[in-house]
């Protein structure tokens with residue numbers, strides 16, 4: 322892997338994507354967090370055309386774009402293919418993770434599906450910073466697997482000391498806690514890349530005709546409600 326080979330990446334306005342992708346990414350739509358507060362979902366994404374390019378592009382010295390676009394089978398099927406989409410704020414997350422890495426003096430390993438998760442991800446019932454591309458679940462630091470109270474609390478403390486912008490989740494087994502990773506997030510940051518011209522207003526899809534795939538998603542959500550209690554950490 323060549324570390325410094327120049328590579329370009331396309332920035333897209335999710336309102337320009339096809340209906341299915343807009344229905345999944347929900348640009349500009351409002352979602353509620355676990356406390357009922359409303360947050361507006363990001364609109365501008367990096368379009369990642371292939372695994373090869375994702376491994377080539379470095380966001381920082383030690384973090385490649387590929388580490389932020391690894392998805393699991395709970396993600397919307399369309400987002401399990403390439404091109405993949407990740408909110409542009411992921412670059413800021415990588416910057417903070419680089420500081421965290423330096424403070425920890427250890428390499429940090431992001432879990433599969435531990436970075437960006439779309440609003441269509443099956444565990445995404447409430448807004449979490451993962452939907453903004455501004456959260457990462459770290460499962461290993463150096464040779465330490467982050468599964469014990471001691472290890473998670475140690476690295477939580479290091480992450481929190483990096484900046485007031487960084488939030489972690491306390492160790493524990495309930496929703497809103499973490500017991501097999503260190504969760505770090507920067508909150509609901511949306512980034513507008515400097516390449517973008519903001520001259521076009523768009524209306525979130527709530528006011529547009531609904532498409533068949535959206536109906537399917539609503540059914541999914543209803544079916545999932547009963548499961549919400551047993552899902553451990555959605556954050």
Ligand SMILES: [Zn+2]
Nearest residue numbers: 457458504556
């Ligand atoms: Zn998390």
